[in-house]
Amino acid sequence: MDGFGLDGLSITLIGLGILALLVLFAGAKTVTQGYNYTIERFGKYTRTLKPGLNLIVPFIDAVGKRINVMEQVLDVPHQEVITRDNASITANGVTFYQILDAAAAAYEVSNLENAILNLTMTNIRTVMGSMDLDELLSNRDEINQRLLHVVDAAVSPWGVKITRIEIKDIDPPKDLVEAMGRQMKAEREKRASILEAEGRRQSAILQAEGAKQAQVLEAEGRKEAAFRDAEARERSAEAEAKATQVVSEAIASGSVQAINYFVANNYIKALESIAKSPNQKLLMLPIEAASVIGAIGGIAEIAKETFGGGAPTPPTPPSAAPRSGRPPSAGQA
Secondary structure (H helix, E strand, O other), rough: OOOHHHHHHHHHHHHHHHHHHHHHHHHEEEEEEOEEEEEEEEEEEEEOOOOOEOOOOOOOEEEEEEEEEEOOEEEEEEEEEEEEOOEEEEEEEEEEEEOOOOHHHHHHOOOOOHHHHHHHHHHHHHHHHHOOHHHHHOOOOHHHHHHHHHHHHHHHHHOOEEEEEEEEEEEEEOHHHHHHHHHHHHHHHHHHHHHHHHHHHHHHHHHHHHHHHHHHHHHHHHHHHHHHHHHHHHHHHHHHHHHHHHHHHHHHHHOOHHHHHHHHHHHHHHHHHHOOOOOOOOOOOOOHHHHHHHHHHHHHHHHHHHOOOOOOOOOOOHHOOOOOOOOOOOOOO
């Protein structure tokens, strides 16, 4: 048993070894992912430990703050806001932030989450209070952007980055919601009336355009018909003038048959017009038959002269016809 005894030197060495192990374990610090540790030496910040295995001076350096550098979310509770047009609403939201500088977040502000929360709530009242209710309800993106810009600039000295601020709920009072519903209903009825009136207006315009086109086409038709009638009358007048010229030339050359033809033709046309009159029931002819026969005889003589039938025989003048109505005697013939 005396061979296994420990002298004083052995005990000292063993004690020193145990102390070295304790010192080693005290100086080795393991930092988990997503966290940063601040190191204080005699209460003063010296450096920041990153995730992984780190060595410090044991019994001199100590871990000060364990800072979560992952992105975190902070609920913003409901709060009352008075808008620019004096409407009272309640609103809440969420704030997303991330610590970029662990030392600033640990030593530049006390109770970081509470500071961010109060700063966000204050700016919500400021931003939303500067807007009208209608603008507030329809421009949430603008509100979020303005809040993000203001709050992020305010927390920048704390080593914090505000990544997003979102307004979750905007709750107007119940009576205000009912008034807004009535306003929306009235607006929709107004739009319906406007659309209906616009439809009637378009219909009236189209009908007027159709009537205008019909009148234009009808006027074009009347114009074309009048042009055709005028052209026909012009042709008829030219033919009549030509015939009159021919008769005039014949008269000028001393043709009695032409005179008889001209007078008989116009005379027969006049009789035809009188006979076709719808109100004419009885036609009185106070004209001697011999005169009409003489005119017809003149037409025959003209025809003979025209087609080479020999010299025409002068017609018996009407005055030469016997007036007694009895045929002449043989001696008179």
